[in-house]
Amino acid sequence: MRGSRRLAFTAAAAAFWLCVPAGAQQASKSTKGTKAAEAPAAAPGAAYAQRFAQLCAACHGANGRSDMPNTPVLAGQHSFYAITQLFLFREGRRANEAMSAVAKGMKDDDMRGFSDFIATLPPVPAPAPSTPPDAARMARGKALAQEHKCVFCHGADFSGGQQVPRIGGQREDYLKMTLQEFKSAKRVGYTMAMAEAVGRIPGEDLDTLAYYLARFPIPPVPPGPSGPSPTK
Ligand code: HEC
Numbered sequence: 001m002r003g004s005r006r007l008a009f010t011a012a013a014a015a016f017w018l019c020v021p022a023g024a025q026q027a028s029k030s031t032k033g034t035k036a037a038e039a040p041a042a043a044p045g046a047a048y049a050q051r052f053a054q055l056c057a058a059c060h061g062a063n064g065r066s067d068m069p070n071t072p073v074l075a076g077q078h079s080f081y082a083i084t085q086l087f088l089f090r091e092g093r094r095a096n097e098a099m100s101a102v103a104k105g106m107k108d109d110d111m112r113g114f115s116d117f118i119a120t121l122p123p124v125p126a127p128a129p130s131t132p133p134d135a136a137r138m139a140r141g142k143a144l145a146q147e148h149k150c151v152f153c154h155g156a157d158f159s160g161g162q163q164v165p166r167i168g169g170q171r172e173d174y175l176k177m178t179l180q181e182f183k184s185a186k187r188v189g190y191t192m193a194m195a196e197a198v199g200r201i202p203g204e205d206l207d208t209l210a211y212y213l214a215r216f217p218i219p220p221v222p223p224g225p226s227g228p229s230p231t232k
């Protein structure tokens, strides 16, 4: 259905182009230089990079590395997870004053555009916690993450995937807050997965998990177009 509509559109566009007098076609070709210069800004990816800088970076950081208390790092987050959360904010199923206002007027295409852009930001850890990791607390956090099967869904390196978020290297204050909110049902997930995962975990252990996850070392970004160039 969609395919045939697109085909029909292309055919109509071609027919239109054939009807344009040759002189006009020539004129349009001669202005190709300026058109080409405009093209990158018109590409959806570039447009959302710009809109992210204008509308989101003030809170989430220019590269998605948030410096703001209780505001999540978005860098390296998965497109599917991000779009799901934007949807929950827009529909009022996840509530936060700032984000509910941001998501309220978003069209589906905007949610897709922002989420796809977020997924292109290479993962970076949140600004380093002020205290050096305490070995005993890190070991306890690691044991809790095994015991409560966090690794089962979020992965052994906590990088997540699809609708499961990356949680390693996230801000500690945000992790602490959001885990407590899943437990108290203030934050309702897209599924019941998190409510079930944390329901029986004492608040104190959730804080230890947040401590551990925030300090979990993020593997270096592989060299590539968006990553740093190889040093050797
Ligand atoms: C005024 C500050 C502010 C602005 C501007 C803002 N955000 Fe947020 N954003 C937040 C906060 C705070 C949260 C965490 C909300 C919560 O605690 O539930 C959040 C959460 C999110 C999440 C969920 C992340 C996660 O790990 O669950 C996404 C996705 C997101 N924001 C995308 C955006 C996008 C895209 C924009 C720009 C169009 C934007 N935000 C603009 C403050 C902001």
Ligand code: HEC
Residues within 6 Å of the ligand: 072, 145, 148, 149, 150, 151, 152, 153, 154, 163, 164, 165, 166, 167, 170, 175, 178, 179, 188, 189, 190, 191, 192, 193, 194, 197, 198, 201, 209
């Ligand atoms: C059965 C799979 C599953 C298990 C087990 C699980 N999670 Fe999750 N987790 C998810 C999913 C799915 C989400 C996305 C929430 C939603 O549905 O909106 C999530 C979200 C989160 C978030 C929110 C991240 C953000 O950016 O807002 C944190 C933090 C988190 N999980 C930590 C944990 C911890 C800690 C454990 C272990 C105690 C755990 N999870 C166990 C599937 C799981």
